Amino acid sequence: MHSELSILIRAPRTEIFRTAANLERWPEFLPHYIRNHFTSGSAYDGIVDMSCHRPPWVLKWTSQFRADPEKFELHFHHLRPTTRGMIVIWTMEETPGGVEVKITHDFTLKWPLIGALVANWIIGRYLIDSVATRTLRHLKQTVESRTK
Numbered sequence: 001m002h003s004e005l006s007i008l009i010r011a012p013r014t015e016i017f018r019t020a021a022n023l024e025r026w027p028e029f030l031p032h033y034i035r036n037h038f039t040s041g042s043a044y045d046g047i048v049d050m051s052c053h054r055p056p057w058v059l060k061w062t063s064q065f066r067a068d069p070e071k072f073e074l075h076f077h078h079l080r081p082t083t084r085g086m087i088v089i090w091t092m093e094e095t096p097g098g099v100e101v102k103i104t105h106d107f108t109l110k111w112p113l114i115g116a117l118v119a120n121w122i123i124g125r126y127l128i129d130s131v132a133t134r135t136l137r138h139l140k141q142t143v144e145s146r147t148k
Contacts, residue, residue, distance in 0.1 A: 002104075002105070002106055003103075003104065003105040003128055003129055003132070004102060004103070004104045004105075005102070005103050005129060005132045005133055005136060006100050006101060006102035006103070006136070007100070007101055007136040007137065007139075007140050008095070008097060008098045008099070008100055008101075008140075009098050009099050009100075009101055009139070009140045009143055009144060010097065010098040010099075010144055010147075011098070011099065011143040011144050011146070011147040012099075012147065013072055013092050013094055013099045015143055015146065015147060016072075016092055016099055016101060016139070016143050017067075017069060017072045017092055019139065019142060019143050020074060020090060020092075020101070020139060021043075021044065021067040021069070021074055022043070023036040023038075023043070023048055023050070023065065024036050024037065024038065024043070029138055029139070029141075029142040030052075030134070030135055030138045030139070031138065032052045032053045032054070032131065032134050032135075032138075033050075033051070033052045033053075033135075034051040034052055034053065034058065035049075035050075035051050036048055036049070036050045036051075037049050038065075039062075041065075043067075044066070044067040044069075045065065045066045045067070046064075046065060047062060047063070047064055047065070047079070048062070048063055048065045049061075049062050050062070050063060052131055054130055054131055059131070060081075061078055061079075061080065061081065061082075061083055062078070062079045062080045062081075063076040063077060063078050063079060063088075064076070064077040064079060071091075072091070072092040072093075073089060073090060073091055073092070074088075074089070074090035075087075075088070075089055075090075076088040076089075078107075083107060085107065086105060086106065086107040087105070087106045087107070088103065088104065088105050088106075089103075089104045090102070090103050090104075091104070101136060101139065101140075103132045103135070103136065105128050105132070107128075
């Protein structure tokens, strides 16, 4: 499963990165996020337990997280449970009119026979794309409202 979602944000790239990289504060401006908590490492490089609402469920996972302030990128490697092995990369590229923030998910579910179907349709479209779309939309609202 490969997914790319993006949004144009009209704000300084440094402000977008600073806001997006502060995972423990996500629940303050991303209403679907419940809690992000680092269990080891530091705020820019560590293991983080994450949880969010995707009605009717609460989704929970653990990721190795690394923020790269020089490249304006966020990197997640899912460690557990169902999405173990998923790679998520956020990029922030300056473009005419703002900054394009893109979230890319790459995931292969190694279940015989139904793995690709579950990864693409249930995990990909129903869960990941839904959560990532809301995340980008609320990030845009938050950062743009601060920089007006």
